Every structure is written in C-alpha cells, then in structure tokens.
Amino acid sequence: MAGLLPTLALPLLRQLPPETAHALALRGLGLGLAGHDRARADPRIAQTLFGRHFPNPIGLAAGFDKNAVAVRPLMALGFGFVEIGTVTPLPQPGNPRPRLFRLDAERALINRLGFPGEGLARVLPRLAALGQRSVPLGANIGLNKEGAVPERDYPALAIALAPHVDYLTLNISSPNTPGLRDLQASARLAAILAAVKRALPEAPPLLVKIAPDLSEEALAAVVETALAGGAGGLIIGNTSVRRPPGLRSPHAGEAGGLSGPPLFAHARVMLARAARLAAGRLTLIGCGGVGTGAEVLAMVRAGAHLVQLYTAFVYQGAALLPRLRRELLVALDAGGFARLEDARGVDIASLAETSWNI
Template sequence: MLSLLSSAALPLLRRLDPEAAHTIALKALALGLAPRVARDDPPALAITAFGRAFSNPIGLAAGFDKDAAAGPALLRLGFGFVETGSVTPRPQPGNPTPRLFRLTEDHGVINRMGFNNQGLAVYVRNLARLSDRPIPLGANVGINKDGADPVRDYPAMIEAVRGLVDYAVINVSSPNTPGLRDLQAEAQLRAILQAVAMVAGRLPILVKIAPDLSPDGLASVVETCVEAGVQGLIVGNTTISRPAGLKSPHAAQAGGLSGLPLQTLSTTMLARTFLLARGRLVLIGAGGVFTGRDALTKIQAGASLVQLYSGFAFHGPALIPRLKVELMAALRDAGFATVQDAVGTRAQELTEHA
C-alpha cells in the first residue's frame, strides 16, 4: 500500500496548515500507512549508550508523537530509537492556535504548542501496546501549565512509565510552558532529580536542556545531573533566540525555533557540554540534523546519539535510510571505522564556532 507519508504525498501535506498536516501524518502512521524498513543496519553504525544497544544512532525526537499513538509504525521506519511525549500528568489542550509555523525558506519550524497531549493515562495505555519493540523507546515527561508540583509530578510520571520504556527524559526546557525553564536552576533541578531517583529503579534517566543556557548555567546543570545519578543529557530543546538572516515571514512568531537555524547554536552547546561532562554523561545531540554529515558533526561534538524533528517533518520517512547511507560515507571519509570512534573528536574545535 502506498504510504501517505511518501515523497509524493509530502508536497500535498505542505500545502496544509502545519498542525493539520502533522495531525494527518500522525493518523496515517497510527493506521499503518507507512513504509516498513528492513532492520539490517551496518555494524559500524551500532553503539551502546546508557546500557542499551542501538543499531544506529539516529532517533526521532519527542514532540512528534506526544501520546505514543503511532508507536508501532514509528518503531519500524528505520530509526535507531524513538522518543515519545512530552506527556503531562493531566490532559491539556495546549496554547491557542495557530501555534506551529513552517519557516520554509530557512528549513526551520517555530512552535508554541504548550504540551498539548491526552495525559498520562492515555499515554501509558499506548505504551503498554509496544512491549514487542524492535528498537529502544523513550518517554519524555513534562508538567501541566496549571496546578503543577514538579517534585510530585515528575516522579509520578517516571514511576508510571517504568517498565514500559527503555529510558525516560525529564523535560525542563520547553519554552512554551511558563516557568518550566526555571527548573534548570540548580536547587529546583536537584530537588526534582532526587525525587525521581527514589522511584526510577534501573530505568535510565536523562534531562533535556535548552540551548540558551549561559555557560555558568550549563556547568551547574551538568554537575547537578552527575551528582544525582542522571545517565545523560539531550542537547537541546528549541531556542527562543533568533539568529540573524532568517528569511521566512514567520520568523518573528513567538515560540521555540528548531531546524537548520538551530544547528550552530545547538552543536556549540553540545560540544561545551561534552567537555564539561568529561565522559560522565551520555549525550544526545538534537537541532538541525538534515544530512549524514550533520549527524557526524553532532557525534564529533560529543553526541553518542542524535535526534531529528524538523528534518523528519520536512522530508518524511525517506530521510532516514538516506541519513544512514550518508553517515556511513561521512564516517569513511573522516577515517572512522565506527560511530563510537568519532564521539567527541572535534569537541574542542566546535566550542570555538559560537
């Protein structure tokens, strides 16, 4: 059956409002109207991170499938791993529409979705259907806009997803929930992570951080996470900054910017994080990955794994096999036998590209 997310269908989806197109794409995936890719990744792309084996380092970032509704299809598109969410304890509609904007000329996206999702009960029910999964699955958890108690809510969600996923992510960096980024401050983050540690068991816990952190703020987050026993960081979420030269008429919209305009900022932050972490944390690099060479740059900046969102939104499932072929070629051209060999090899250099 022809996939509704095939290359031929993508131009039609792009004519729609971005959120409507996303909803249609997600429903098509949930119905199984997507290609199934053979699981035969080259051994050179395999890597082990936080005790889990990944056949390739390219994953889907949180935000695409907030409710884990399309899990069976997403897990079979050729990704090395898939992260679902962000989910909140209670359902919430998110911010008023319009709240999602394509920056076509800039290969970027601005969103101010506001953690729209159906809540933890629906999310857990959907995760429970994914016990027979071919690749690692992650859960990304956030808090409600109203009535939230982070020290209560984050542990409750981790406890609910434990046993259903291969890792979980504490999201304290979305710019679209008032006050959320304040939770990256040392005292607040430490309290959350100490509470989460009480219920996590053996589930690897990661923290997703903003690319807008100050140098001192980043150093504080790294040390706080290491002290709390966190296994890794995702660097990073969307940015509230706007780099010079954006061409899209939507560039002034409020919200978090992702895609190609985020690439340099997020990669610089990733490299700085790698140097601060000194091997104590596994890093996942996100922000502006559109080619295999982009993926390799993230890996050389210090990422063991990389994530896509905007690239997948722009190019669909056909991007995934192409990225893996390009990443293999980029590794060979750079003289690396495996992904693991390349991790962090340009970190110092890439911190100087701010």
C-alpha cells in the first residue's frame, strides 16, 4: 500500500526537530520506502497544459525537495507534477537555525530557511540522470543571499536547467532572502523576464511565483507585467509574512513565511482576482493551505489550472495523495461537473469581489 510505512512513521518524525524530520523523510524517499501509488489515473481530472500531460492537478510545491534528491520517488506517490528547488547559482547554508517551526494547532508551518541548498552544479547531474519522467517536472529558481545580480543569475539558471525540466518558476517572493520581494515591482520583474527571454528565446514555460501579501494594485501590475514579458503563468502564492488573527500555536510569533490552512481563504480570493485580470491569458497555479479534495476543487473553481501543496504533505505524508484524488472526484460529482475543466473559474465573479484580507 503506497505510503503506509511513511504514514506510520509520521508520529515518530513529529517528535524530532522539523528540519531533522524533513531530512529523514527525504532520505526515506530516496531509499524507496514511500512505496508506489498504483491507482489508475482518471481522465476526468487529467489536463494538457504547456503541451504536457498532467494526470491530475495536484502538484508538490517547491521547498520540499530543494536539491532534486528524491524526484522519482515523489512522482511515484501520485502527484500530477513535481517542482524542485529553490535552486540557487551557488551553494549556501541559509539562515541560522532554528528556522522551521510547526504550528500544530493550525497544522501550519513557519519557515525562514533562506534558500539553503547545494547549488546548481550539484542539482544538474541529478536532473540529467532522470531521463523519461512519469509526470511533468518544474524547477524553481532563486538568488543567492550575497553577490546576486538578478538580470544575470535568473537567465543563467534558466539556460542550465531548461533542458531537464518542463517548466521554470521565477521565485521573486520568498520573504527570507533580503530584497527578493522587491523584484515583484513592475520595472524589476520586466527586466528579469526580458533578460531570460534574450538569453533563452526557446525557454520552457516560465512561471512567476508571487507573494500572497501583495496589494490589489500590485497584483494587477504583476499580472500585466507577466503578460507583457511573455510569462506563461503565475503561482499564487508563496508564504506570508502576515499573521491572521486567532493563531494559537506557541510558535505563531516567529519571523518567517507562514504556510498552511490559515492562508487558504485569502489565497483563493487572490487567485480569483488574478484570474479575472488575466482573462485566460495565463496558466494559474493555486497554492496556499490546500489539504482536501474539496479544497483542490475550490481552487479550480477560483480559476486555477493546477494546484500545489506543501504543508499538508508534511503533516499527512504519502497517504495524502490517493485520498485527495478520491475526494476531488467526489467533489466533482457533487458539483455536477463531468470533468475538472468544466469547473474552472465558475466562482471567479463572486470571489473576486470578496474583501481582500489575510
């Protein structure tokens, strides 16, 4: 049964510091201990986007497998696509520990990792060795904390990674690298997109991952800049530096980016606003607090083509994926939709008028 051993190990892993548990989980995945999801793909939730086949809309967000050490085992769990990274040009240790915190009462996380990773040179051989892949693969790219030149570094990363992935994601929204979120400003984002296009005219689809903390005006500017710069889509969104009222966990006041269920309602409204602005011209990936099949469908109804998750996978393990797909099919039937595509965007008009709060 896929995911049985890791699921049984989850209570033990949660007794360990979060980063230690994460490292052990990755090692177990690399050893093949997570099993393989052998359920037949259901064509009702399959899509073709960017010319690639996505067997289901549920993807693993960047941040879980930063260094591409467990790509095949993760794909085998039943994700519809997997995104590795964030990959930086050079290795770096990230921020001082502790830098990852569980908010168990909310089943959420706060991280201030700061892009720790082995760097491009170590990641590339692992991607090159993958060969044919069972689902689409994305690479999330970002900047080193020191010595970064965005108009130089993003294109260099794109050139190196493009032959090995199905899409690239510009991470300009992590709150844990000084100055990174400033790149969401129209002029800075336009310059980066132009630099990547000049360096790699035939680049794979280029997505932009944005912060959930953007104002309505800033979101509108990002959408127009992405369109003008030839981006293929947006990921909405990254972790939040804001703290919704009512968080009960002892670590709720830690600095860093919040992820998990407290972001879901706002992420969905933000997604609907972006979908209304984009008017079908961008592929949108909803991300923020998704943990049930009904929530996957809710993101699709808000305009998402695809959905990513991270925190729910950390808390629930490999058994999450088969459950999400079953629940998604039940939710489709309950909503009277024959296929996933029939549900896309049906709530945009109502959600886009919802108050803008987080």
